[in-house]
Amino acid sequence: MSKNQHDRAHHAKKASGVGDPQCFRGEAGQAKFKNGDMVRIRDLPDIFYTRCQVYTRGAVGRITKVVYESPAAEDEAWDNTDHPEWFYSVVFRQHELWPDYPASYKNDTLETEFSERWLEQA
């Protein structure tokens, strides 16, 4: 079997002076969602690697910020950077996430980021 050739200069060339994730600007096309949208977190198959926390799956939250374009972590983790996605910051009510969250702390929230593949309209 032959040896793989790795292009070690690729990311530095792309991102030098520009930054990461700035270097992926314009590559994700049209954002599917916008600020204020209510979204549900999809429970995609969880095999080998994910950065979409299991504790968020199936929960409904509100998009609070459209943050940047980048390859999804699940792809970037294997250096597959050809298809960046839009990333969103989503806020959940804690009592939506945890059935045993104390009712007296009714305003508590949690915020975390998702790449677009993990979201569907709620």
Place this chain on the structure above:
Amino acid sequence: MSDTHKAAPMVDEVSDFEILEMAVRELAIEKGLFSAEDHRRWIEYVHTLGPLPAARLAAKAWLDPDFKKLAVADGVKASLAVGIDWINGPPTKFGTPSDYCSFRVLEDTPKVKHVVVCTLCSCYPRTILGQSPEWYRTPNYRRRLVRWPRQVLAEFGLQLAADVEIRVVDSNQKTRYMVLPLRPIGTEGWSEQQLTEIVTRDCLIGVAMPQPGVTSNAKRPVHPAVHPIHTGH
């Protein structure tokens, strides 16, 4: 749980980790993956990092409402005002590989208190805050803060009214966060320097709130290193 009653090892004893570390670094340099100079430069770069710039950013935001607006809207741009260039500051000139260039300042209000965790690993805004504390990296903190934030904050000495919104921010992707805490009463007329001094690393993570006269993190046990860092660079 730190094991402080173990006998101190002999000075010459070298651990398996130390042996492997040398082996990997030497091989990487021999194979041209990075240079010895690269490695030295990175060590020196890390030595320049610490919580002071983030503390100054907080103080500036307290003193200037327009700067506060900028800090909340564009953390990377606001960082330039405290001498931190997320993109060109690190030796890479594209941000640090692990901390990226997406920085958000989370503004506390009387109604909203932020606290930061990375449940998946220990992502932390090193570029403006320095290295993360040990407790922040523990599976324990990462398991519990997202689900029992009030209990965990109480262990750090913080208790907030039931109707305050505690917002746990889980930095699971490329964005890195600092908390812009509430400016405490009793600091009227203070200079930027005086205000900077009371914004500790723990305040910037969100597990403490700034107080006049408190200029360091709460005292905790410190697990000693067997072979600590040489400071004579």
Place this chain on the structure above:
Amino acid sequence: MPSPSRSALMRHFDLVGQLQPAYHQPQHAPYPDAIDHAKYRALLRSSHDVGGEPDVPIEWEEKEEEQWEANTFATCECLAWRGVWSAEERRRRQNVDVGETQYLALPYYGRWLLSAARIIVDKQYVTLTELVNKIDEVKGRYEQKSAR
């Protein structure tokens, strides 16, 4: 009989906390029909995804950094700087590929270091033979020193 010191008592509490009943599976490599959806999900889980799992209150501690830990951090960042891997590849390897047992039982920077060793072998910059020989050689330097 002298009364136990308070610190000996605290060590006792730590030790009894480590005694746990263990219901082992009688068969390693079970038949497929023994694995339902819940077990499958649990077995394939990403070990780093710990948010929301129960745990007990502990005393929060700081830690003095070891020189080898600082060196490891710089090695990992330099490998990414010079394009051997990205930080995200590192995290996948270091926080998930290591598997559940190493994830929980190795020191934090131990996983960083093992992952750096693994990447240079996986991407064929170094053969495992070369790595093994280098480790052996480095060990030999320290054995020589302490044999003085």
